[in-house]
Amino acid sequence: MSHIIEGFEGDKCILEVDGKTRNIPRDQVDAGVKVGDVVEWNGSKWVADAEATRQRTEHIRKLMDAVWEEDE
Structure with missing residues (x-):
């Protein structure tokens, strides 16, 4: 299970699970x-x-590269 920091708001941290x-x-x-x-x-x-x-x-970068290649 991945826990990812989505952002910070004041004294709170937004954690995505x-x-x-x-x-x-x-x-x-x-x-x-x-x-x-x-x-x-x-x-x-x-x-x-x-x-x-x-x-x-790296996974996100590969996904983005694949999308840009499809547009060409």
């Missing part, structure tokens, strides 16, 4: 996490999973 969003306190999110990061709970905070984020970014 299986297509649904939920608000969590921003202080439960590691300071280095940014929008689009895949995160995991380490027992006290949500922290970025660098490898999962890289894989997700």
